Amino acid sequence: MVRPSTRNPKLDDVAARAGVSTATVSRFLNNPDIVAAGTAVRIRAAIEEMQYVPNLLAGGLASSRSKMVAVLIPHLVDSLFDRTIETMVEELNAGGTMVMLALTGTAAGRTEAMIRAAMGRQVDAIVSTAPLSAETTALIQHFPGLFVQIWDLPAEPPGIAVGFSHVEIGHDLARFIYERGYRRPALVSAELGRARLRRDGFVKGWEAHSDTPVKEIAVDSPSRFGHARRVFAELRRQPERPDVVVCGSDSLAQGIIVEANAAGLKVPDQLAVVGFGNASVASDMRPTITTVEIDGAQIAREVNAAVRSHVSGVAPKQRSVNVGFRIIARESA
Amino acid sequence: MVRPSTRNPKLDDVAARAGVSTATVSRFLNNPDIVAAGTAVRIRAAIEEMQYVPNLLAGGLASSRSKMVAVLIPHLVDSLFDRTIETMVEELNAGGTMVMLALTGTAAGRTEAMIRAAMGRQVDAIVSTAPLSAETTALIQHFPGLFVQIWDLPAEPPGIAVGFSHVEIGHDLARFIYERGYRRPALVSAELGRARLRRDGFVKGWEAHSDTPVKEIAVDSPSRFGHARRVFAELRRQPERPDVVVCGSDSLAQGIIVEANAAGLKVPDQLAVVGFGNASVASDMRPTITTVEIDGAQIAREVNAAVRSHVSGVAPKQRSVNVGFRIIARESA
DNA sequence: GCTCCTTATGCAAGCGCTTTCATTGACGGA
DNA sequence: TCCGTCAATGAAAGCGCTTGCATAAGGAGC
Numbered sequence A, B: 001m002v003r004p005s006t007r008n009p010k011l012d013d014v015a016a017r018a019g020v021s022t023a024t025v026s027r028f029l030n031n032p033d034i035v036a037a038g039t040a041v042r043i044r045a046a047i048e049e050m051q052y053v054p055n056l057l058a059g060g061l062a063s064s065r066s067k068m069v070a071v072l073i074p075h076l077v078d079s080l081f082d083r084t085i086e087t088m089v090e091e092l093n094a095g096g097t098m099v100m101l102a103l104t105g106t107a108a109g110r111t112e113a114m115i116r117a118a119m120g121r122q123v124d125a126i127v128s129t130a131p132l133s134a135e136t137t138a139l140i141q142h143f144p145g146l147f148v149q150i151w152d153l154p155a156e157p158p159g160i161a162v163g164f165s166h167v168e169i170g171h172d173l174a175r176f177i178y179e180r181g182y183r184r185p186a187l188v189s190a191e192l193g194r195a196r197l198r199r200d201g202f203v204k205g206w207e208a209h210s211d212t213p214v215k216e217i218a219v220d221s222p223s224r225f226g227h228a229r230r231v232f233a234e235l236r237r238q239p240e241r242p243d244v245v246v247c248g249s250d251s252l253a254q255g256i257i258v259e260a261n262a263a264g265l266k267v268p269d270q271l272a273v274v275g276f277g278n279a280s281v282a283s284d285m286r287p288t289i290t291t292v293e294i295d296g297a298q299i300a301r302e303v304n305a306a307v308r309s310h311v312s313g314v315a316p317k318q319r320s321v322n323v324g325f326r327i328i329a330r331e332s333a
Numbered sequence C: 001g002c003t004c005c006t007t008a009t010g011c012a013a014g015c016g017c018t019t020t021c022a023t024t025g026a027c028g029g030a
Numbered sequence D: 001t002c003c004g005t006c007a008a009t010g011a012a013a014g015c016g017c018t019t020g021c022a023t024a025a026g027g028a029g030c
Helices: A011-018 A022-030 A037-050 A056-063 A082-094 A110-120 A134-140 A166-179 A193-207 A225-236 A250-262 A280-284 A296-311 B011-018 B022-030 B037-050 B056-063 B082-094 B110-120 B134-140 B166-179 B193-207 B225-237 B250-262 B280-284 B296-311
Strands: A068-073 A098-103 A125-128 A146-150 A160-163 A185-190 A215-219 A244-246 A272-274 A291-293 A320-322 A326-328 B068-073 B098-103 B125-128 B146-150 B160-163 B185-190 B215-219 B244-246 B272-274 B291-293 B320-322 B326-328
Touching: A011 A022, A011 A037, A022 A037, A056 B056, A068 A082, A068 A110, A082 A098, A082 A296, A082 B098, A082 B110, A098 A110, A098 B082, A110 A125, A110 A134, A110 B082, A125 A296, A146 A296, A160 A296, A166 A193, A166 A244, A166 A272, A166 A326, A185 A193, A185 A225, A215 A225, A225 A250, A225 B280, A250 A272, A250 A280, A280 B225, B011 B022, B011 B037, B022 B037, B068 B082, B068 B110, B082 B098, B082 B296, B098 B110, B110 B125, B110 B134, B125 B296, B146 B296, B160 B296, B166 B193, B166 B244, B166 B272, B166 B326, B185 B193, B185 B225, B215 B225, B225 B250, B250 B272, B250 B280
Parallel strands: A068 A098, A068 A125, A125 A146, A146 A160, A160 A320, A185 A215, A185 A244, A244 A272, B068 B098, B068 B125, B125 B146, B146 B160, B160 B320, B185 B215, B185 B244, B244 B272
Antiparallel strands: A098 B098, A291 A326, B291 B326
């Protein structure tokens, strides 16, 4: 790579070239409206000519606003959060804020390290999908930025929360499939965290309608297409074959449909399938997949709005934002 | 959120508490081995007691090493790069380096803004999947960090490149399907960038074997499951129905299989399908999908190694690293 | 015993910005 | 004409670290 022979220009250089003080250039950069039009023109020219790129580390240090937001998710591949992340990153990028992506894995422990790393970089906000341990919650008390928990609505979030009720989803799903006439549901669910909450909601909800027990099948988190073979095999082993299977993700639902087809079972006539997440595949699959839609982009927008208002010194209006969910009835159930 | 009543501790405070100078604490933080064992113990205790979190913005400013790497990709959802990104982030996080994720979209223009944003934050490296425009290449000349282009091997990368040859993939795929006995290939490809290169390689390669023209079907980038319906319809409209369809992604391949099944066509007997990327679904689908495997994690590891050596002042060994690819023959073709 | 290293540490000058406070000049009103 | 106001700008003190240079103390070699 070519190394520049001269050091990169700094604010001083631009100021000198434009014949103003560094303060004025700084103002131009951060708040163009408060410098005189003529001055602005000269500064703009100087910046252009020198190819000046402001050092935002220095700026952040001086202003203690880093224009960075940390986002913590367990994984990236096959993640339910991809649309949320994508929307957050796009919107924030457009506003000049960058997103630091931190992967915490499914085990605990790494979350705290990532939060420290984020705090050390003076991020304006930390957005996390994972609930916090007691130690981490203590750590967050010293964090001057905004802490946002997403995809869930804990009763007492350490900062603010933007999400929805997993219990309610389970509950509504139970009613939904009962009303559609299904009577022997199987529930494929991971055993931890939110999947667990949905499971609890579902089982409780189902008990309100029927005495038939819910057949439960556990999978690793997150629910994936690859689980389908084993899950389907287990379904077939049941003495009373379930008439509907409720999955923890659309890709697992898709996998079940594929397995059912391969086994010559008609979906939904012989086995109905319900997904979760409304991934794009849910509407493209044949049959199209009945699923629960979470508006991930909406979560992102709420988070971004909260971050923006926090940065400009306004306290967020509410501790919790419930973006809700929607059961989308399609062909598969 | 609870606001701390006292300001967060800084290096000075830790130094005072440990009875040493700030220089020593700084050394302890960055290079523990060079401080005396006893001193280290006291400093460690002070840090612990005060819950000290170093300000890495200040550190980065002083040292001009930010321990941040920017990664530029077009999209996050349905991205071929997810495994590469995931591995990069995980490995770098483990070493205390954070990843700034920037989304450039498919249109040009945003790339330059993202590169500026990254440079302004003094990142140690910029990793980009997109080729650079002339202006952006000029901009990069002033970038003191490492620029890494991934998923491609341009002849003269602005920095270094880690990738593979798309032309070669197309070429090898043509031979592969010819050797498997297929004679009327359809190629479903986006018309831009690398998909275009694979297409060119394929067509050239095919011409070496057969006079039958390759039936080409264009789709938007990136190739998605959702394109399958239209593509399949178009395939059926052909007077000479293709016997194999080569897709730009595994999810599109999967979609084609679903459509074929729905139409009562047997895969691969009546229509063979080839994917690209070896997503997890490729091995889980029924039939399993013949595809091209790119070792995204390997790309990430090569990138990380280059970044590490660059940061420690060692020039990378080579301008280009070819991680190759592998055609995986499965049931679908 | 003296000199010369080596190791551990301290001093203090930045790193490149932001922002408070002060200053200047122009303008409108009385 | 004079004063108050306001818009535009400048001077300079940080923001919280890192690091080159200097120093001190101990040990080895003669």
